[in-house]
Amino acid sequence: MNRVFSFLKPYRLPAGLALTLMLVELAVELAQPLIIARMIDDGILQKDMGVIWLWGGALLAMSIFAFAAGVTNSFLASRVSQGFAYDLRSSLFKKVQSFSFSNLDEFLTSSLITRVTNDVNTIQMTVFMSLRIMLRAPLLVIGGTVMALFVNAKLALILVIAIPVLIFFLLWVLKTGGAMFRAVQERLDKVNGVMKENLAGMRIIKAFLNSGYEIRRFTGATEDLRKRTTTVLRLIEMTMPILYFVMNAGIIAILWFGAGEVSSGGAKVGEVVAIVNYSLRITAAISMFSFIIMAFSRTRASSQRVSEVLETEPHLHDLSSASRSPEVTDGSVEFQNVTFYYPGSETPVLKGVSFTADKGTTTAIMGATGSGKSTLFQLIPRLYDATEGEVFLDGEEAGQYRLQNLREQIGYVPQESILFTGTVKDNIAWGKPDATMEDIIQAAKDAQIHDTIENLPKGYDTVVGQKGVNLSGGQKQRLSIARALIRKPAILLLDDSTSALDLKTEGKLMKALGTYPCTTFLITQKISTASASDQILILDDGELMEHGPHEELLRTSDIYRRIWQSQMKGERVHEAL
Numbered sequence: 001m002n003r004v005f006s007f008l009k010p011y012r013l014p015a016g017l018a019l020t021l022m023l024v025e026l027a028v029e030l031a032q033p034l035i036i037a038r039m040i041d042d043g044i045l046q047k048d049m050g051v052i053w054l055w056g057g058a059l060l061a062m063s064i065f066a067f068a069a070g071v072t073n074s075f076l077a078s079r080v081s082q083g084f085a086y087d088l089r090s091s092l093f094k095k096v097q098s099f100s101f102s103n104l105d106e107f108l109t110s111s112l113i114t115r116v117t118n119d120v121n122t123i124q125m126t127v128f129m130s131l132r133i134m135l136r137a138p139l140l141v142i143g144g145t146v147m148a149l150f151v152n153a154k155l156a157l158i159l160v161i162a163i164p165v166l167i168f169f170l171l172w173v174l175k176t177g178g179a180m181f182r183a184v185q186e187r188l189d190k191v192n193g194v195m196k197e198n199l200a201g202m203r204i205i206k207a208f209l210n211s212g213y214e215i216r217r218f219t220g221a222t223e224d225l226r227k228r229t230t231t232v233l234r235l236i237e238m239t240m241p242i243l244y245f246v247m248n249a250g251i252i253a254i255l256w257f258g259a260g261e262v263s264s265g266g267a268k269v270g271e272v273v274a275i276v277n278y279s280l281r282i283t284a285a286i287s288m289f290s291f292i293i294m295a296f297s298r299t300r301a302s303s304q305r306v307s308e309v310l311e312t313e314p315h316l317h318d319l320s321s322a323s324r325s326p327e328v329t330d331g332s333v334e335f336q337n338v339t340f341y342y343p344g345s346e347t348p349v350l351k352g353v354s355f356t357a358d359k360g361t362t363t364a365i366m367g368a369t370g371s372g373k374s375t376l377f378q379l380i381p382r383l384y385d386a387t388e389g390e391v392f393l394d395g396e397e398a399g400q401y402r403l404q405n406l407r408e409q410i411g412y413v414p415q416e417s418i419l420f421t422g423t424v425k426d427n428i429a430w431g432k433p434d435a436t437m438e439d440i441i442q443a444a445k446d447a448q449i450h451d452t453i454e455n456l457p458k459g460y461d462t463v464v465g466q467k468g469v470n471l472s473g474g475q476k477q478r479l480s481i482a483r484a485l486i487r488k489p490a491i492l493l494l495d496d497s498t499s500a501l502d503l504k505t506e507g508k509l510m511k512a513l514g515t516y517p518c519t520t521f522l523i524t525q526k527i528s529t530a531s532a533s534d535q536i537l538i539l540d541d542g543e544l545m546e547h548g549p550h551e552e553l554l555r556t557s558d559i560y561r562r563i564w565q566s567q568m569k570g571e572r573v574h575e576a577l
């Protein structure tokens with residue numbers, strides 16, 4: 001919670017000014033019943049028009065002053081709360097950017113979205129309201145009681161008894177409501193999660209005619225959210241009638257005893273009116289408490305969720321020994337007895353894997369689905385660190401490089417092609433922001449996507465991604481490859497990135513890749529692609545079963561021969577068609 005509110009520090013001055021102006025408004029509000037009492041006792045009851053004019057004029061002047069203070073306070077409160085939310089949101093975004101893959105495994109994407117949007121908005125609203133009314137309400141309760149005691153201590157005793165009872169009751173509501181609001185935010189995460197999955201997978205849902213199932217899943221999640229919200233609102237709503245009952249009973253008691261006091265000469269009429277006036281204002285302030293409590297309970301839950309993100313330490317960072325900061329230049333890669341467990345998992349995904357890929361060579365990785373191919377890839381740019389064993393790049397342990405130096409030299413094309421909203425040109429240049437148009441076109445040509453781009457409505461300036469043209473799976477794959485090639489990396493990682501390409505296009509792509517002096521790793525299911533590589537690694541359930549060049553494996557490996565024969569038959573069938 002403190003971590004979140006430390007973001008208010010740069011706004012100390014305007015926030016302090018806003019609070020001072022709020023105090024001005026409060027002082028005027030507390031003085032008003034006293035002045036009205038004077039007008040009644042010394043003006044109306046004494047039929048003295050001079051006194052009425054004097055106090056009436058003072059009341060008007062003070063009201064105008066309070067109005068100006070209120071407007072300025074509102075202006076400052078908006079400035080502070082908007083600036084605070086901007087800083088908090090930016091900081092959260094930066095933090096998430098610094099997360100390693102294993103950090104990201106800890107948070108659901110939908111939950112991160114809710115935290116950066118909805119939770120920050122809730123806290124921002126509370127900051128605004130705090131500067132506007134939240135502090136004013138408790139101060140009005142305290143100030144009103146003190147003023148009432150000052151006017152007539154005997155009558156004000158009724159208030160002194162009623163208010164603490166109500167405050168204890170409200171504190172109980174605050175405590176119970178906090179836990180409930182956290183549960184509400186978690187349900188909101190769920191609703192957002194289902195919504196996100198549905199929007200991303202709308203096509204497949206329609207193709208599988210599964211809308212009914214998804215609607216039920218969404219209804220279930222929103223129904224759960226509705227139930228949780230209703231429970232917490234019921235608690236909050238219950239506070240209002242209880243508050244009004246206790247305070248109204250107090251006012252009746254003040255009028256009852258006040259009438260007796262006036263007739264016995266113990267109090268003046270104006271004093272009774274002033275105390276009733278203070279009681280009414282205190283009632284209004286306390287009734288505001290139910291709203292304040294709701295906002296605070298919600299804010300407590302939200303700021304805990306935001307703090308969780310801010311306080312998460314990135315699992316992967318530069319090691320202190322990486323200060324020497326070598327650069328990856330050759331791109332040779334060596335795995336020495338590498339074993340890897342995903343965080344929190346007890347089953348190894350890679351088991352004692354060892355191999356060497358010399359500079360400028362191509363290594364194909366084959367294996368059944370789930371055998372650990374993509375995981376092996378992710379250890380090279382240090383998206384995860386090996387649990388046991390070492391990964392060497394250019395003969396140097398991967399941890400010895402600064403992450404920036406390491407990743408700059410690696411072109412990674414993940415299994416799922418991701419395009420960002422923007423033009424084709426932007427998407428390719430995303431891999432190298434200072435790229436020239438020539439660089440972009442060359443990368444596109446090598447990735448065998450140049451001709452396709454030329455045929456798009458606006459060529460390289462065509463917008464892709466959301467609200468842009470839709471590209472086929474193979475076109476997206478080649479655009480992602482161009483994005484990696486433009487960096488002229490020392491190491492190129494292609495995770496099944498040619499799966500959607502026909503053999504002819506793939507052949508041309510491989511030929512173009514041959515002109516790049518990088519060490520290439522490609523995960524592939526196609527034996528034709530693998531056989532053209534310098535060496536082939538065959539993984540099975542995280543174990544490296546075989547490795548070597550095509551000819552050697554044909555001679556020595558039963559598994560490889562089986563894959564070769566089965567696929568060759570498949571390809572002949574394909575050719576016959």
Ligand SMILES: Nc1ncnc2c1ncn2[C@@H]1O[C@H](COP(=O)(O)OP(=O)(O)OP(=O)(O)O)[C@@H](O)[C@H]1O
Binds near residue numbers: 370372
């Ligand atoms: N982030 C993760 N957290 C925990 N386990 C994971 C994670 N990612 C993958 N795994 C598990 O690790 C194993 C290997 O996954 P990996 O993606 O490396 O396989 P793969 O050989 O690339 O499969 P495919 O060919 O289907 O892409 C699988 O059993 C998978 O469930």
